[in-house]
Amino acid sequence: MIRIEGIQKQYGRGSAAVRVLRDVSLRVETGELVSIMGSSGSGKSTLLNILGILDDYDQGAYYLDDKLIRNLSEREAAHYRNRLIGFVFQSFNLLGFKSAEENVALPLYYQGVSRRARNKLAREYLERVGLGHRAEHLPAELSGGERQRVAVARALITKPKLLLADEPTGALDTATSYQLMDLLREINQQGMTVVVVTHEHDIAEMTSRTIRLKDGRVEAADPERAAQEPGA
Amino acid sequence: MIEGLLELWDTLSRSALRTVLTGLSVAWGVFMLVVLLGAGKGLENGASWEFRDDAQNSIWIGGGKTSVPFAGRSPGRAILFKNRDVDDLQRKVAGIDHFTGRYWLWGEFSVSYGSKRSSFNILGVHPDHRFLEKTLMTRGRFLDDADLSERRKVAVVGSKVREILFGSRDPIGEYINIRGLAYKVVGEFEDVGGENELRKIYVPLSTAQLVYNQPDIIHQLLFTVGDASVEQSQAMADKARLVLAQNHGFAPDDRRALRMGNNLEQFTRLTGVFRWIRVFVWVVGVGTLLAGIVGIGNIMLISVAERTKEIGIRKALGATPASIIRMVLGEALVLTGVSGYLGLLGGVAVIELVASKVHDAPFFRDPSVSLSLALSATLLIMAAGALAGFFPAYRAARVNPVVALRSE
Numbered sequence: 001m002i003r004i005e006g007i008q009k010q011y012g013r014g015s016a017a018v019r020v021l022r023d024v025s026l027r028v029e030t031g032e033l034v035s036i037m038g039s040s041g042s043g044k045s046t047l048l049n050i051l052g053i054l055d056d057y058d059q060g061a062y063y064l065d066d067k068l069i070r071n072l073s074e075r076e077a078a079h080y081r082n083r084l085i086g087f088v089f090q091s092f093n094l095l096g097f098k099s100a101e102e103n104v105a106l107p108l109y110y111q112g113v114s115r116r117a118r119n120k121l122a123r124e125y126l127e128r129v130g131l132g133h134r135a136e137h138l139p140a141e142l143s144g145g146e147r148q149r150v151a152v153a154r155a156l157i158t159k160p161k162l163l164l165a166d167e168p169t170g171a172l173d174t175a176t177s178y179q180l181m182d183l184l185r186e187i188n189q190q191g192m193t194v195v196v197v198t199h200e201h202d203i204a205e206m207t208s209r210t211i212r213l214k215d216g217r218v219e220a221a222d223p224e225r226a227a228q229e230p231g232a
Numbered sequence: 233m234i235e236g237l238l239e240l241w242d243t244l245s246r247s248a249l250r251t252v253l254t255g256l257s258v259a260w261g262v263f264m265l266v267v268l269l270g271a272g273k274g275l276e277n278g279a280s281w282e283f284r285d286d287a288q289n290s291i292w293i294g295g296g297k298t299s300v301p302f303a304g305r306s307p308g309r310a311i312l313f314k315n316r317d318v319d320d321l322q323r324k325v326a327g328i329d330h331f332t333g334r335y336w337l338w339g340e341f342s343v344s345y346g347s348k349r350s351s352f353n354i355l356g357v358h359p360d361h362r363f364l365e366k367t368l369m370t371r372g373r374f375l376d377d378a379d380l381s382e383r384r385k386v387a388v389v390g391s392k393v394r395e396i397l398f399g400s401r402d403p404i405g406e407y408i409n410i411r412g413l414a415y416k417v418v419g420e421f422e423d424v425g426g427e428n429e430l431r432k433i434y435v436p437l438s439t440a441q442l443v444y445n446q447p448d449i450i451h452q453l454l455f456t457v458g459d460a461s462v463e464q465s466q467a468m469a470d471k472a473r474l475v476l477a478q479n480h481g482f483a484p485d486d487r488r489a490l491r492m493g494n495n496l497e498q499f500t501r502l503t504g505v506f507r508w509i510r511v512f513v514w515v516v517g518v519g520t521l522l523a524g525i526v527g528i529g530n531i532m533l534i535s536v537a538e539r540t541k542e543i544g545i546r547k548a549l550g551a552t553p554a555s556i557i558r559m560v561l562g563e564a565l566v567l568t569g570v571s572g573y574l575g576l577l578g579g580v581a582v583i584e585l586v587a588s589k590v591h592d593a594p595f596f597r598d599p600s601v602s603l604s605l606a607l608s609a610t611l612l613i614m615a616a617g618a619l620a621g622f623f624p625a626y627r628a629a630r631v632n633p634v635v636a637l638r639s640e
Contacts, residue, residue, distance in 0.1 A: 054548065054633045074553045074629075082550020093545045093637060097246045110550040115235060154549070 001162060001193045002028035002051065007060035009046055020046045021057070022216035028195060033188040035196045035204040038213035045166075047213065048197045052085055052164050053077050065161045082110050086155025090167035092147045094139040094154075100126060101135040104154045111158070118157075125153040129183060145176035152183060156192070163187065163194045169203055181206045240562050247535070254531045255571030261524035262572045262613060265517030266579025266601050272513045274586070274599030276506045281597045288499045289329075290364050291469050291492065292454045293476070299488035303481050311480050311489050313450040318358075320479060321453065325471045329458035332358035333450040335440040343433065344409045345397040352393055353432045354410060356440025364454050365423065367434075372404045372419035379418075379436040386439075388419040392430035410435075413443065457496060465496045521613070525568065529620035532564050536628045543628050544636025553629035560628045564621025565614060572613035576606055 009021040020043045028034050038044040049055035050062060053069055062069045064084055072080065087093075094103045101122045108118035126132050129149040139147050148168060155163055165184065169177035181203060188194045196207055204210045212219040244251045295311035313333070322331050335356035342351050361367070362374045370391065379386050387408060394403045407414045415435065423429035441447045455472075457465040469492055474484050482489040536543070543556060551559075583599050590596060 049634050052548070054637075078547065078550050078552040078555075081548060087548050089637065093541075093548070095542055095545060097242065106546070107549045109235065109239065110546075110552070110555060112235075115238060158550075 001030045001032070001065060002026070002195070003061075003063040005061045007047075007050065007057045007062060009043075009050065009055075009057045009059075020216055021050075024060070024213075024216070024218055026211055026218055028193060030193055031188070031191055032209065033185060033194045033196070033207045035198055035207040035210045036213060037198060037201075037204050037210055039199065041215075042213040043216040044197050044213045048164065048166050051162075051195065052087060053081050078110075082107060082158060084161045086158065086160040086163045088148065088151050088155050088163065088165040088168045090170035092139070092144075092151050092171070094147060094150060096139055099136050099138055100131065100142065100150045103139065103150055104157055107154060107158045121157060122153070125157050126150070128156075129153045143176075144172050145179060148172060148176075148180055149183065152180075152187070156187065161193065163192050165194065165196045167198055168196060169198065169200065177203065178206075236558065236562060237566075239559065240566055243539075243559070244563060244566065250531060250535075251567065254528055255567055255574075257527045258521070258524035258568050258613065258617075259571040259575035259578065261517075261521035262575030262609060263579045263582075264520045265514075265609060266576055266606070267582055268513040268517045269605065270579070270583035270586075270599040270601045272506070272510050273601070274590075274596045275509060276503075277599070278593070278595035278597040279502050279506060282595065289458065289460070289465065289496045290454055290456045291465065291472070291494050291496070292452060293472060294452050294491040296488050296491050298482045298486055300483050300486050302483040302486070305481060309482075311476075311482065313453055313476075314448045314479070315450065317450065317453065317476060317479055320475050321455070321472055324475045325455075325468050327457055327460055327464065327468055329456040330360035330363040331453075331455040332361040332364055333437050334361070334452040334454065335437050335444075335446075335449070336451050337440060337444065341411055343393070343397070345406065348397045350393075350396050352390075353428075354440070355432055355434055356437040357434050358437055361434065361454075362421070364456060365425075365429070368422040368424075370420050370422050371402065372417070374419055374421070375434060375436050380438050383438045383442055384436060385413060385415045386418045386436065387415040388421060388434040389417055390430035390432050391420060391422055392427060393433055394420050411443070460496070462497055462500045465494055469494055521616070525613075525616040525620050528564055528568055528617060529623065532560060532621050532624035533627070535563070536560060536624045539628075540631055540636045541639050543631045544633045544639070547631065547633040548637065556629045556631075557625040560625035561618060561621040564624070565617045568613050568617025568620065569610075572610060572617070576610060580606065 004024060004026050007021055007024045008019070010017045010019045012018055024043075024047060036044050036047065046055065050057050051064075053064075053072065056071065064080070067080070069080065094100075095106070098106070101119055104122035104125055105115075105118040108121065113121075123132065123135055126135050129152055131146060131149055131153070134142060134146060134150075139150070142150065148171075163184070168184070169180055172180060177200075184194055184196065185206065194207075196203065198204055293313075295313060298305070298307045298309045298311065301307050318331065318333055322328055337354040337356070340351035341354050342349060343354075344350075357375065358380065359375050359377060362369070367374065372388070374388055375386065378384070387410070389397075389403060389408075397403070397408060398406070403417045403420060406417050408417060409415075410433070437450070438447075441449060453472075457468055460468065473490060473492065476490060477484040477486075480489075543551075546556065580601055583601055587599050590599075
């Protein structure tokens with residue numbers, strides 16, 4: 001699903017340049033649940049932005065669902081983000097003035113789906129994450145865990161190829177965090193490719209594979225799992 | 233389209249107070265512009281109304297008294313026009329369009345038809361008089377050259393005269409008695425100048441002279457100057473003064489010898505004033521409008537800055553730059569369009585209200601705003617709204633989602 005070959009990325013130029021990603025190569029197969037770990041400054045946010053087509057890179061190649069994602073116009077990038085990727089953010093990033101249902105429906109607005117059709121579908125997805133009864137509520141009226149589940153429903157509604165979660169449990173307490181990870185695993189078991197960026201070990205351990213980043217390089221695949229999956 | 237509008241409604245109603253206040257400034261601008269323009273139009277109509285009775289390009293000349301000695305004659309001599317003045321002026325003053333003399337039969341005359349009797353003003357004139365007085369014939373004809381040269385006893389009567397003497401009957405061909413002489417009625421007229429004008433009876437100038445046994449006296453001379461400019465009409469007035477000075481032997485620079493009036497000069501001076509009033513109205517109105525539009529641009533910039541995060545989220549979810557521009561631009565357009573339209577309605581309502589309440593104010597009449605003006609004002613507002621929204625929209629479209637998502 002994801003194929004990254006020798007990606008480099010730097011900010012700034014000349015002596016002031018900061019090389020954030022030095023040489024990153026990795027693969028994520030369809031249906032995998034993978035975590036990317038790294039301390040702050042390791043370049044994991046940048047990698048996530050590149051994976052999410054929110055940011056471009058300098059060298060290398062990034063294939064998503066066998067499409068080369070490179071030098072896209074803003075329009076194409078928006079199109080791929082809308083069709084291929086579902087985002088879940090640490091701070092939920094729901095629109096505060098829209099109800100849970102309208103938030104979930106929003107990506108479909110950009111596909112030109114009619115209001116009635118997208119609200120109906122949004123209701124279905126909210127029910128799948130167990131929040132059908134909260135559809136009319138504004139985000140401010142929901143708990144943190146509920147908000148993140150709304151965000152998950154929003155990420156799934158376009159039936160993307162890839163679910164990208166950026167520190168999805170960063171703003172949640174432990175119990176809620178585990179519930180959310182259960183939800184992500186469940187979604188993964190239904191066939192969705194899921195990539196979770198985190199710095200929490202217990203969260204990373206709930207995924208099937210962990211990629212560690214350090215100083216802009218992939219440090220090493222998880223030793224024991226690497227042994228089990230030699231080609232990964 | 234509908235989808236987009238619903239989405240716009242969501243964002244506009246979210247900050248309702250700000251939306252209303254911003255809209256109010258634009259509405260106020262348009263309101264002021266419309267009201268000022270309407271009031272300006274009212275002043276202009278009022279001024280034209282004051283001049284409505286007479287040709288606006290006419291010059292009239294009456295006899296005065298000489299005030300300086302000239303060619304051996306002592307001052308204080310009254311100037312009375314003669315028939316040859318009519319010919320000389322028409323021959324020597326280039327550019328005269330219509331020309332008439334006036335001979336007043338002083339005071340009201342008792343006029344009768346059958347047993348009906350009343351008094352009216354009688355005026356001896358040339359055929360061209362109807363152009364100078366803007367006389368509208370409703371029945372029959374006005375006086376003609378043959379009436380003049382044959383000194384016919386014919387009369388053209390105002391509609392009020394007809395009403396009093398004939399009731400609703402057709403007066404044409406009937407004979408009325410003026411001071412013991414029978415005149416045949418050949419025409420009936422209307423005049424916008426009011427009731428006094430309608431109580432007049434016109435007879436041929438030569439006939440009037442005969443009746444008073446003053447066959448070579450004319451009281452007043454009037455002519456129109458066609459489409460001459462003010463300067464040209466002034467030159468014509470000067471030339472007429474020169475011709476008359478020669479005929480009557482007074483000093484050409486003796487201002488007292490003649491009484492002259494140039495309606496064109498007065499009218500032009502007045503319209504000049506109104507042109508400046510119109511310029512002033514536009515400057516003030518457009519200025520007010522501009523302030524409102526700048527306000528909109530400002531608010532949209534604030535709105536975009538405030539919503540950087542929202543725009544980032546929308547972009548992450550697949551909003552294209554074009555859709556972001558549509559969103560911001562649409563907001564500005566809807567805001568200016570709706571509030572501008574409301575201001576327009578309010579302004580027109582006020583104008584209509586004033587128009588229905590104010591009737592006989594001097595120099596103010598029928599304030600109005602033309603439909604095309606209202607439409608172009610609305611279009612102007614929409615265009616300005618688009619302009620006001622463009623830069624914020626452009627800025628919004630360029631928001632980097634990575635940065636935007638990080639902002640709080």
